[in-house]
Structure formats: C-alpha cells, structure tokens
Amino acid sequence: MGLRTAGPIEGAGVSVKRFPDITPDLKATMPRLRGRLLANQSLAELTWFRVGGPAQVLFTPADEDDLAYFLKHLPNEWPLYVVGVGSNLIVRDGGMPGVVIRLSPRAFGDTGAEGEIVSAGAAALDKRVAETAAAANISGLEFFFGIPGTIGGALRMNAGANGSETKDVLVEATGVGRDGKKHVFDNAGMKFIYRNSGVDPSIVFTAARFRGLMATPEVIRARMNEVQNHRETAQPIREKTGGSTFKNPPGHSAWKLIDAAGCRGLRVGGAQVSEMHCNFLINTGAATGHDIEALGETVRARVKAHCGIELHWEIKRIGIPA
Secondary structure (H helix, E strand, O other): OOOOOOOEEEEOOEEEEOOOOOHHHHHHHOOOOOOEEEEEEEOHHHOOOOOOOEEEEEEEOOOHHHHHHHHHHOOOOOOEEEEOOOOOEEEOOOOEEEEEEEOOHHHHOOEEEEOOEEEEEOOOEHHHHHHHHHHOOEEOOHHHHHOOOEHHHHHHHOOEEOOEEHHHOEEEEEEEOOOOOEEEEEOHHHOOEOOEOOOOOOOEEEEEEEEOEEOOHHHHHHHHHHHHHHHHHHOOOOOEEEEEOEOOOOOOOHHHHHHHOOOOOOEEOOEEEOOOOOOEEEEOOOOOHHHHHHHHHHHHHHHHHHHOOOOOEOOEEEOOOO
8 A cells, every 4th residue: 555646637727646546455454444435535625725636545434433443554654634624724736645534523523511611523613612602601712703613623723813722721632643542632731832732743633622611691792793703804704715824923913024025915826815814815716726835935935035034834735746
C-alpha cells in the first residue's frame, strides 16, 4: 500500500491526479471495519472554498470504536488528516495522498447540557453548541455562535471570536491516537496557545466538555445576537470563503495591515481579497486552490514589504500541487 500516484485527469480547470485505489487493501487488512471507505473522493465539495483535488481515501467511521480500530491498523507511514465542515481549509489542486477522516454528525455530532456543563461530539457545529448552551441557560459559550466550524476544529485550533477562545471554557477533550488508544486531555493538557493547541497532531478528537455560567435567557440571547450581527455586517459570510485567513500578529489586526499594504480587492485568478473584510479571501466563482494560496502568499509578501511584519496563515492548507 505505497503512496503512488497515477496519471493526470482533467477537472475544475486544472490537471488533477487520480490516486491508486487502495481501499480493497485496507478492507482486507481491517475485516471488522464498519465505516465507509471511498477512493478518490472529491474534497472540493467538502470545503467552503469549493476548490481542491481528491482524497486518496476518505474514511467516515461508524463510531469511536470503529475509528480506534481503523487507526490501530492503518500503516504509520500513511499521511492522515481530519476535516470537519471545511470552513478553514484550502485543499491543493493535486489532492491529498493518504487518508482523510471525516467524522459524521450522526456518530459524532450529539450535544447535551447538564448543570453548567455542555458536552459535544467533535462533529457538532460550533453554532449548535452555543444553541445547546443557550437552551439550558448557560452563558459563556455564545462566541461559538460566530464560528462556522466544528468542535473538533475548535479544539485543534483553539478557535475564538468576539474576545473569547475555546481555552476559556474547555473542561476536557477526548481523542484517539494512531495506536488506537483513547486519550483524555484536561484544559492544561491541551497546551492551548493563540489559534493552536499543543496536542500531538495525530490525535483525532472525538468529543469535548465545556463549562459555562448560569444566566438569564435574555442576557444569553442578547449576546448571541451581538455575535451574529457582527458576522453579518463585518464579514463576507455569503461568499465562498474560508474565514479569517491570517492570525493577528501581537498588537496588530491582520486586516488593517493588509488594507494598509494596498491589498483590498487584490486578485489572483479567480481568488480575491474581500472588499468587505481584508482578512478574508474569496472564491469569485472559478478559483483553483492554487489561486487562493498564491493570493495569500502575495498578501503576505506585500505586508512584509510595507511594514516589516510577517503574517502567519490561520487557514490550514493540505495536499499537493496539481
């Protein structure tokens, strides 16, 4: 089961490689696997940018035990990446060799509340977690209402908005390692930093528990409305975008640096810096993964030349060039 590639095929305006189908080998190696394996599955349709090549293998586990079984038997040399709803992701046009795991909402999307604790599966939408908390009169999780991703991504990236971050409310997270063993991480064990965590990247998060504070429904709903209004008035949420592109450098706002460097509205192919919010890149309709990534690198170079500050990507980029 080597990482070979086959000849190119045409698609989405770029030459895309189709990977050898190794799903029969995987099924033979894992006879008790219950989840779904798909070969050469398009990732473009799973991302908000709607660009990129296929995953060599896309695996959707049936449940946490099925995930553990799969990881335990997957050869260590195989690249592995987990995607949620693809709201913070650029997939390169050549696709993703190895295995991409996508946790389904059916198996990993439940949410619940008890006392001041909110529990959620890793595939639960951040917005749904905020709504679950609000329904139980739990405050402190309203910021999740403005993050268009899943809890798995929030754990990995210490997602935040409107002055709050995942680290502010997390009690513990659970996940599965490449050895198939299940792990539990408390807040300190997550080693949170700005827009990242220090947990081994090979861990696949499966669930989390958060703590808020009891409050009146009126206070919680007012805060959620503030979060939603901010998104609708300040961000291009109706476009094909990937959210905030670059991390805010210490003491600076990325969008202000990008604007000052003359990048508002800048285009590369079908990709454009949003006129509405300069830290958002958008697919105007015919962009490739290369267009979007090249635009981001152009912005980084212009900002560095203008003010000497280096912007760092917040959006994840995976795969190989076409």
